[in-house]
Amino acid sequence: MKHRSIKISIITMIFSILLVSLTANEAAAESVPEWVKNNALWYGQGDISETEFLNAIKFLIETGVIVIESAEDVVAEIMEAEIIIPNGNSDVSGSGFYLPLNLEISENTKVTWVNDDSVPHNIQSQDNMGKVSDLFNSPPLQTGDRFEFTFEESGVYNYYCSFHPWRVGVVTVK
Incomplete structure (x- = not known):
């Protein structure tokens, strides 16, 4: 048997x-x-x-x-990731952090931020000093809107919402 x-x-x-x-x-x-x-x-x-x-x-x-297909071929095809802006993200006392808070990806990965909150948000890249940089910056994202950016080089990329500056996130590219 x-x-x-x-x-x-x-x-x-x-x-x-x-x-x-x-x-x-x-x-x-x-x-x-x-x-x-x-x-x-x-x-x-x-x-x-x-x-x-x-x-x-x-x-x-x-x-x-x-x-x-080799594992490398499969990985090369899947070069996309998503960050959710959850409902409640705008509330200072809430626990609506970005999901994930620190996204770890490979080079040449397209990241899509999705606003699932009931209020507008934006995504603003920051330099090492915490100042807004011009690397990636979204327009205001209404509920359901998406913003995409492809990370081509390794490094640590900080971002935040200028409407709700207490909400910060990180993309780590290896």
Whole structure:
């Protein structure tokens, strides 16, 4: 029973890789060749060995039918992050800090601030002395408005809302 469970897990994993790979390459699930489906079935039934089944998958990878992205490729594609200005952020005594308060990202990441508060806010970059710098500065953001900035260089970037100067945040780019 345990051996059958392992086989089912391997089959599930292989089909997941196939479907994700084919989807990433904009191919339809119907384009999975019948022989692949049959091999998976036969492997699950114990009619072919694990080596035979894995050799079939290896063939698909080597011929480019299945393209497996490296972790670096995936990270390069996901270069976006979000900071929420929560409801209550304008209240001096409230706990409506930026979410997250210190966002840690990689270089070339686009950060989007989203105003979920019921009052307008802005995003003002600050230099090392706490003075407004011209690096990134948003217009007033009404409820639901967004502001985007792409951080291209490593460093620590402080910002605040000039309407509510007690609300400060940090973006750390590594």
